[in-house]
Amino acid sequence: MAAPSPQNRREVILDATLTVIGTGGVDSVTHRRVAGEAGVALGSIAYHFDSRDEVVRAAFRHFMEGVARSVAFLDDRFVEGGERELLDALVALSERDLERPATTRAEYEMLVYGARDPELAREVNSWQKTLDARLAEGLEALGVVRPLEGARAMRGALRGFELERLIRPGSTGLELRRRLQIVLAGLLAQDEEPIR
Template sequence: MYGMESGPQRRGTARKAILSATLKLIAESGVDSVTHRRVAQAAGVSLGSTTHHFSGRRELLRESFQQYLLWGNRMIRVLAGAVQERKEHPVDQVRAILVALVEREFANPELVRAEYELLLYATRDPELAQMVTDWEANLVGPLAAVLREAGAPRPSECAHTLVNFLRGFEMERLIKPALGRDEFVRRLTPLLGALCRTGNPIQRQAERLC
């Protein structure tokens, strides 16, 4: 029985290593750098292992990006849940979610590069493009819910604006590594203030906090 369990476990470990190595190669050298041979070397597995788990390069790329999206969805749920438990003002919750996301990505810029390669590749793969759309909805949804509490007049559009702002800052930081948390918060604060102006009591509190 133990022997039967150890086989799938080893295969599962090899598969994860292959997917992680693929994302690392993508982040370092782009999608065009991915070959079965290079992935096998980076993952520390045999070439036969990569071709056993993935029949072709397209399948390898797609599943690697899918793995990234699944990881991102889990991280978003954890961060949003942790922030909401703190019972802060909605505007502070939005700020905290975005700051937590950007700090995670500061710690691993390779993931940011992989994400942008993912977006480019998805323009040529309709199925993956739909997965990216669903992934973005998982981020926009929690932000929109909190923005609605803050009194934002069009919370979904405001949430999309904040996600685009986050992406733009990440891209700028790839070429300006000195940009940090303080600069992100400095730019985010007036944007949040503008998005939360609704002309009601919640607005006045939001503007004061922003």
């Protein structure tokens, strides 16, 4: 069997880093631990990354790129569909994420890490704005008056559910759907003027 190309090896390392982060937090990341998880030589980590912080940031960027691809794939379902399609897409995205709890935990580790790393914080904020804009397109198509604010509210509801589900795994996609229906109903019932 041929050894993976350097680019593939880099991706294997980034995926392994996310697994390590999702299992033990950012502080558990060491070159040795990542190499063990990735099944690569220790020198491969140093070949691709100059420091531990660099591999952590690169793993978080890798994660954000993967989520952006998933959201782009779901775009047509909720931009061109109705309420049901929007909710189906959001529940499917959350379910897919929660099938891999370590990756979901890594996302929340990324948010906390970004609070202490201004460079990563800028990238995370930009990523979130892109996700919000995509979701806002679907909400606008449904007639939501303030779709960007609505997208942020939906993202907040999704995040809250995901965090809760990490500590209470019995929660289901049906429960998430019910919560999102409540949020969506509120968004669709909005007047032009925000409550002051």
